[in-house]
Amino acid sequence: MTDLSNYRNIGIFAHVDAGKTTTTERILKLTGKIHKTGEVHDGEATTDFMEQEQERGITIQSAATSCQWKGHRLNIIDTPGHVDFTIEVYRSLKVLDGGIGVFCGSGGVEPQSETNWRYANESEVARVIFVNKLDRMGADFYRVVKQVETVLDAKPLVMVLPIGVEDEFKGVVDLLTRKAWIWDDSGDPAAYEIQEPPAEMAAAIEEWREKLIETAVEQDDDVLEQYLEGNEPSMEELKRCIRKGTIALAFFPTYCGSAFKNKGIQLVLDATVDFLPDPTEVTPQPEVDLEGNETGKFAIVDPDRPLRALAFKIMDDRFGALTFIRIYSGRLEKGSTVLNTFTGKTERIGRIVEMHANSREELNGAQAGDIVAVIGMKNVQTGHTLCDPKDPATLEPMVFPDPVISIAVAPNDKGAAEKLGIALGKMIKEDPSFRMETDEDSGETILKGMGELHLDIKIDILRRTHGIDVTVGKPQVAYRETITQRVEDSYTHKKQTGGSGQFAKIDYVIEPGEPGSGYAFESAVTGGTVPREFWPAVDKGFQKSMEKGVLAGFPCLDFKVTLLDGGYHPVDSSAVAYELAAGAAYRQSMPKAGPQLMEPIMKVDVFTPEEQVGDVIGDLNRRRGMIKSQEPGATNVRIKAECPLSEMFGYIGDLRTMTSGRGQFTMEFLHYMPCPKNVADAVIKETLEREARK
Numbered sequence: 001m002t003d004l005s006n007y008r009n010i011g012i013f014a015h016v017d018a019g020k021t022t023t024t025e026r027i028l029k030l031t032g033k034i035h036k037t038g039e040v041h042d043g044e045a046t047t048d049f050m051e052q053e054q055e056r057g058i059t060i061q062s063a064a065t066s067c068q069w070k071g072h073r074l075n076i077i078d079t080p081g082h083v084d085f086t087i088e089v090y091r092s093l094k095v096l097d098g099g100i101g102v103f104c105g106s107g108g109v110e111p112q113s114e115t116n117w118r119y120a121n122e123s124e125v126a127r128v129i130f131v132n133k134l135d136r137m138g139a140d141f142y143r144v145v146k147q148v149e150t151v152l153d154a155k156p157l158v159m160v161l162p163i164g165v166e167d168e169f170k171g172v173v174d175l176l177t178r179k180a181w182i183w184d185d186s187g188d189p190a191a192y193e194i195q196e197p198p199a200e201m202a203a204a205i206e207e208w209r210e211k212l213i214e215t216a217v218e219q220d221d222d223v224l225e226q227y228l229e230g231n232e233p234s235m236e237e238l239k240r241c242i243r244k245g246t247i248a249l250a251f252f253p254t255y256c257g258s259a260f261k262n263k264g265i266q267l268v269l270d271a272t273v274d275f276l277p278d279p280t281e282v283t284p285q286p287e288v289d290l291e292g293n294e295t296g297k298f299a300i301v302d303p304d305r306p307l308r309a310l311a312f313k314i315m316d317d318r319f320g321a322l323t324f325i326r327i328y329s330g331r332l333e334k335g336s337t338v339l340n341t342f343t344g345k346t347e348r349i350g351r352i353v354e355m356h357a358n359s360r361e362e363l364n365g366a367q368a369g370d371i372v373a374v375i376g377m378k379n380v381q382t383g384h385t386l387c388d389p390k391d392p393a394t395l396e397p398m399v400f401p402d403p404v405i406s407i408a409v410a411p412n413d414k415g416a417a418e419k420l421g422i423a424l425g426k427m428i429k430e431d432p433s434f435r436m437e438t439d440e441d442s443g444e445t446i447l448k449g450m451g452e453l454h455l456d457i458k459i460d461i462l463r464r465t466h467g468i469d470v471t472v473g474k475p476q477v478a479y480r481e482t483i484t485q486r487v488e489d490s491y492t493h494k495k496q497t498g499g500s501g502q503f504a505k506i507d508y509v510i511e512p513g514e515p516g517s518g519y520a521f522e523s524a525v526t527g528g529t530v531p532r533e534f535w536p537a538v539d540k541g542f543q544k545s546m547e548k549g550v551l552a553g554f555p556c557l558d559f560k561v562t563l564l565d566g567g568y569h570p571v572d573s574s575a576v577a578y579e580l581a582a583g584a585a586y587r588q589s590m591p592k593a594g595p596q597l598m599e600p601i602m603k604v605d606v607f608t609p610e611e612q613v614g615d616v617i618g619d620l621n622r623r624r625g626m627i628k629s630q631e632p633g634a635t636n637v638r639i640k641a642e643c644p645l646s647e648m649f650g651y652i653g654d655l656r657t658m659t660s661g662r663g664q665f666t667m668e669f670l671h672y673m674p675c676p677k678n679v680a681d682a683v684i685k686e687t688l689e690r691e692a693r694k
Contacts, residue, residue, distance in 0.1 A: 004278055004279055004280050004301065004303075004368065004369045005278045005280070006071060006072045006073060006278070007072070007073055007075070007278050007279050007369045007370075008072055008073070008074045008075070008097070008098060008272055008273065008276055008278065009075045009095070009096050009097045009098070009279060009326070009369070009371055010074060010075070010076055010077075010096060010097070010098045010099055010100060010272060010276060011076070011077040011092045011093060011096040011098075011099045011100070011125075012076065012077070012099070012100045012102060013092075013093075013099060013100075013101060013102070013113075013116045013120070022132075022259040022260055023100070023102055023130065023132060023259040023265070023268075027067065027074075027076065027265060027268075027269060066354060066371075069269045069272070069273060070269075070270070070273055072272075072273045074269075074272065075370070075371045077092045077096060077371075092312070092313075093119050093120055093123040093125050094123060094310075094312060094398055095310060095312045095326035095371065096123075096125055097125070097126070097276070097277050097278070097279055097281075097282045098125060098126045098127065098128075098272070098276030098277055099120055099125050099126070099127040099128075099276075100127065100128055100129075100130055100268060100272065101113065101116070101117065101120070101127050101128075101129050101130070101252070102130050102132050102259075103129065103130070103131050103132065103144050103147075103148070104131075104132060104133050104136075104144075105131050105132060105133040105134040105136055105139030105140065105141060105144060105256070105258075106133060106136045106137065106138040106139045106140070107133075107607075108143060108144045108147045108151075109144065109147040109148060109151040109152060110605075110607075113152075114151065114152065117152050117154070121249075124249065124283060126246050126247050126249060126275075126276055126277055126282075127246075127252050127276075128246070128252060128253045128254070128255065128268065128271045128272065128275060128276065129148065129156055129252050129253070129254040129255065130254075130255050130256070130257065130259075130264075130268050131144045131145070131254065131255070131256040131257075132256075132257065132258065132259050133258060133259075133260070134162050134165060134166075134169045134256050134257060134258050134263075134264075135166065135167065135169045135258040135260070135261050135263075136166065137166055138166075139165055139166055139169075140165065141161070141162045141165070141256045145158060145254060148252075148254070154251075154252055155215075155250065155251040155252065156251070156252055156254040157212060157215055157216070157242065157245070157246075157251040157252060157253045157254060158175070158208050158211070158212060158254050159174070159175055159176070159212065159253045159254060159255055159267070159271065160172040160173060160174055160175060160254075160255050160256060160264070160267060161173045161175065161201065161204060161205060161208060162256050162257075163180060163182065163197070163198060163201070169258060169261075169263070170182055170183065170263070171183050171192065171263060171264075172255070172256060172257060172263075172264050172267065173197045173201060173205055174267065175205065175208055175209045175212050176209075176212075176235065176238065176239075177235075178197065178205060178209070179194050179195070179196070179197070180194070180195050180196065180197040180198070181193075181194055181264075181266070181267070182194075182195060183261070183262065183263045185261075187261060187262050188262065189262040189263075189265055189266070192263075192266075213227065213232065213233065213238065214227075215245070215251055216233075216238055216241040216242045216245060217233060217238075217241055218241075218245075218250075219241040219242075219244040219245045219248070219250065220237070220240070220241050220244070223237050223241060239274055239275075242274075242275055243274060243275045246275040246276065246277075247275075247276075247277045247281055247282075253271050253275050255267050255268050255271060278369070279301045279368065279369035280301045280302075280369075282301075284298035284299055284300050284301060284328070285298065285299045285308070285310070285328050285395050285396060286298055286299075286395075286396050287299060287308070287393040287394060287395060287396075288394050288395070288396050294396075295393075297393065299328035299329045299393070299395060300329055301328055301329055301368045301369055302329050302330075302368055303329075303330065303331050303367040303368045304330075305329040305330055305368075306329065306330050306387065306388040306390070306391035306393075307327070307329065307330030307331065307332060307338060307386065307387050307388040308327075308328045308329045308330060308385070308387055308388075308393060308395060309325045309326065309327045309328060309330075309332060309338075309385070309386045309387070310325065310326050310328065310383070310384075310385055310386075310395050311323050311324065311325050311377075311380045311381070311382060311383070311384045311385075311386060312324055312325070312326055312382060312383070312398070313382060313430075314380070314381065314382055314429045314430050315373075315430055321375070321376065321377065321426070321429070322353075322373045322374070322375060323373060323374045323375075323377045323380050324371065324372075324373050325371070325372055325373070325374060325386065326370075326371050327366055327367060327368055327369065327370050327371075327372070328368060328395065329368045330367070330368060330388060331365055331366070331367045331368070332349060332352065332365060332366045332367070332370075332372070332374075332386075333349065333364070333365040334349060334350070334351065334352055334363070334364050334365060335348070335349065335350075336348070336349050337349070337389060338386040338387065338388070338389065339386070339387050339388070339389040339392055340379060340380055340384050340385070340386055341384070341385045341387060341392055341393070341394040342381070342383075342384040342385065342394075343379050343384070345379055346389055347377055347378060347379070347380065347386075349374055350374070350375055350376045351374070351375040351376070352364070352365065352366055352372050352373075352374055352375075353372065353373050353374075353375060354372055354373075381429055381432075382398065382429070382432045383398040383432070398432070400432045400433050403433065403434070403435055403448035403449050403450055403478070405448065405449060405450070405451060405452065405455065405475055405476070405477065405478065405645065406446050406447060406448040406449075406475070406476045406478060407446070407447050407455055407472055407473055407474070407475050407476065408444040408445065408446055408447075408472075408473035408476070409444075409445050409446075409447055409459070409462075409470040409471065409472055409473070410444065410445065410470060410471050410473075411468055411469070411470055411471075412469045412470065412471055413469070416468050416469075419466070419468055420445065420462070420468050420470065423462055423465075423466035423468055424436050424445070424447075424462075427458060427461065427462075433449065433450050433454075434447070434448070434449050434450075434454070434458060435447070435448040435449075436448070444473075446476075448478070450669075451667065452475065452649065452650075452652075453652075455475070459472055475649055477599065477600060477645050477646045478554075478600060479552070479554045479597055479598065479599055479600075479675070479683060480549075480554050480555055480556070480557045480597075480598040480599075480600075480672050481549030481550070481551050481552070481554050481555070481556045481557070481595055481596065481597055481598060482512065482556060482557050482558050482559065482595070482596055482598055482672075482674075483510065483511075483512050483556075483559050483590065483593035483594055483595055483596065484512055484593070484594035484595075484596050485511075485512070485592075485593050485594035486509060486510070486511040486512070486593070487509070487510050487511075487589045487592045487593045488507075488508075488509045488564075489507075489508060489509075489510070489585065489588065489589040489592070490505070490506065490507045490508070491505070491506055491508075491581055491584055491585035491588055491589075492504070492505040492567070492581070493505070493577055493578075493580050493581035493584060495577075500571055500572055501569075501572040502572055502573075502574065502576070502577040502580070503567075503568065503569040503572035503573050503577060504534075504566070504568065504573055504574075504577035504578040504580070504581035505530075505566045505567035505568070505581070506530065506538060506563060506565075506566040506578070506581050506582065506585060507563075507564045507565040507566055508538075508561055508562060508563050508564055508585060508589075509561070509562045509564060510559060510560070510561055510586075510589050510590070510593055511559065511560050511562075511593075512558065512559055512560075512593075513558040513559050513560050514558065515558055515671070515672070516558065516671065517558050517560075518557065518558060519542070519543060519546055519556075519557075519558075519559060519560075519561075520559075520560040520561070521538075521539040521542060521543075521560070521561050521562075521563075522560070522561075522562045522563070523535045523538075523562070523563040524562055524563065524564055525563055525564065525565060525566065529565050529566050529567055529568070530563065530565070530566040530567075530568060530578070531568060531573075533575070534568070534573065534575055534578045535563065536575075537575035537576070537578040537579045537582070538561075538563055538578050538579070538581070538582045539561075539582075540579050540582070541578065541579040541580065541581065541582025541583045541585075541586070542561050542582045542583075542585075542586055544579075544583065545582070545583045545586035545587070546559075546586070549590070549595065550587065550590040550591050550595050551595050551596075551597055551680075551684055552597065552683065552684040552687040552688060553687065553691070554597070554687075556590070556595075557598065557672065559593075596674050596675070596680070597674070597675040597679075597680040597683060597684065598672040598673060598674055598675065599644050599645065599646060599672065599673060599674075599675045599679070600644070600645045600669055600670075600671075600672055601642050601643065601644055601645070601670050601671055601672070601673045602642070602643055602644070602645050602648060602667040602668065602669060602670060603640075603642060603667060603668055603669075603670040604620070604625065604640070604641045604642065604643050604648070604665060604666075604667040605638065605639075605640055605665060605666050605667070606620070606638070606639045606641065606655065606663065606664075606665040607636045607637070607638055607639075607663060607664050607665065608636055608637055608639065608655075608658075608659050608662070608663040609636050609637075609659055609662050609663070610632070610636065610637055612658055612659045612663065613630065613637050613639070615658050616639060616655070616658060616659070616663065617630075617639065619654065619655075619658065620639070620641050620643060623643050623644070623647035623648065623651075624643065624644055624647055624676075625641045625642065625643035625644075625647070626641060626642045626643075627639060627640075627641045628640040628641055628642060636662075642670060643667070644673075644675075644679075645669075646679070646683075648667065651665065652665070
């Protein structure tokens with residue numbers, strides 16, 4: 001029986017290039033899990049095992065691994081930093097109990113770290129902070145600490161101070177013990193000495209140590225009282241207070257170092273064990289009914305309770321489909337039968353494995369608190385709950401963002417169509433933010449994703465992993481339509497063929513809703529002119545119709561329909577008649593309601609060297625961008641803007657040309673906004689021509 005207090009399920013997350021994967025490598029080396037560290041820039045990192053990851057030097061899918069430190073078992077998930085793959089971060093945070101947020105010592109708090117931090121706040125995950133790359137030019141620990149306060153609105157609890165900066169960085173002072181950890185330059189993480197800190201740091205050490213203690217003792221009234229009377233708390237009391245505050249998200253213990261040079265990682269591992277929660281100390285997952293409403297019960301982390309587990313990731317590899325599962329309560333035994341509450345079907349558990357990136361270890365069983373993979377599950381998808389068939393329950397499912405960009409693909413070899421379908425099916429199971437549909441009119445396969453890089457890598461995987469060569473069409477933007485005027489109208493549906501006919505009359509108002517309000521329906525009918533049992537049919541008719549707008553066939557957003565009055569025939573009226581009437585009414589009235597095309601606006605964050613700020617802003621203005629702010633950083637300027645997605649295709653190439661390869665940017669979907677008339681006319685014309693060609 002494993003003691004759950006010795007478990008830590010943690011994730012490592014940060015902005016692209018802040019050094020998450022390198023930090024994971026160092027942790028694995030220190031804990032004796034691997035003997036040679038691989039470097040990201042050489043394409044040899046343990047957790048970056050996809051070809052696409054090794055080539056681009058970025059992490060695409062979260063990799064799971066586990067190791068031991070001071071008698072504790074750490075299950076670690078290294079997550080991607082790139083904005084197109086935030087889905088991976090989001091779903092990893094969903095099943096983790098704690099995290100290590102890595103920030104770059106010179107880049108500071110970057111846009112992707114903000115997004116990930118926001119996800120972690122929503123998931124209420126306790127974190128420690130590691131300020132990495134302090135050996136880099138322009139690194140400044142104190143500036144990053146300030147940014148955590150101002151940009152993330154979080155409270156960093158500084159636990160160590162750096163000794164020297166940039167190429168002088170040699171170690172850290174542990175504020176709790178007032179001892180200095182000094183590493184030599186051999187790059188061996190174990191080659192350090194613990195000694196007295198440099199004399200010139202004495203004042204800074206006392207100042208920061210006092211801040212640390214004052215913040216920590218607020219967590220316990222008795223300790224606080226003692227402290228106010230002039231008694232310093234014992235090391236044990238202090239650590240207990242820090243742990244309590246970390247788990248309550250009151251503050252975030254903050255460390256620093258250089259993962260690449262192997263300096264400072266031990267203290268982060270100690271903090272993981274000392275301050276991050278074990279699986280029993282986290283708010284348990286709520287159970288929901290089949291409609292998604294909370295039932296008031298929770299999946300308490302306890303191996304002796306009925307099984308509750310969440311499938312949070314599906315990965316296809318050469319041995320078949322791997323389903324990653326976080327077990328919240330109960331036990332999962334090899335050969336046992338579990339119920340998938342989403343499909344209502346039972347599945348037999350074949351092989352259970354513990355993953356170390358892409359190698360594995362067979363297990364006979366696993367229990368509450370574990371993160372394991374099961375081989376060969378048939379109908380399980382991301383977000384499904386697996387439970388005890390005798391005591392079923394569903395865990396709160398995951399919510400995934402809607403894709404904003406789509407491309408059409410066709411296999412170059414006519415015989416590969418079926419192969420393409422199978423490959424895409426596997427890829428969609430792995431990544432719920434990646435969708436596929438078939439255009440009914442043209443028969444084209446449409447792929448939808450979160451951004452250009454996201455779809456780029458999917459095409460790469462199709463070509464390389466699945467060996468299917470495809471032709472890719474021009475990216476298409478997911479436009480929407482809405483209305484701007486209120487219209488009161490009436491429609492009568494009559495059809496007389498031998499036998500009973502069809503009759504439905506509706507009087508209604510269609511009016512614009514608030515942005516983001518979606519579709520709403522209300523009935524104000526009194527006196528039974530349209531019997532109550534037919535109201536849902538009218539609602540359904542409008543809802544079905546809103547999938548195709550009247551301008552260019554894009555889905556229609558943000559409008560409200562109110563049913564005022566109507567008429568019915570005791571024999572000829574039926575639900576079908578009212579549904580058809582509502583569909584025809586939509587087509588009759590929408591063109592009168594001032595229809596308008598809406599385009600997706602992206603939140604764009606650009607980092608550029610100072611010399612090119614003018615060029616970059618000029619270019620964003622040409623792309624119809626609105627500049628929101630510009631903030632000078634240590635090594636570059638950060639420009640925040642809002643731009644239409646349609647103007648941002650190929651932007652990375654243009655930005656690199658303008659900034660001699662030094663600029664970088666991220667973007668994520670913000671909201672829909674009305675299109676300017678000239679743009680709308682061009683889009684409608686192009687869409688109608690494309691339809692005509694089909």
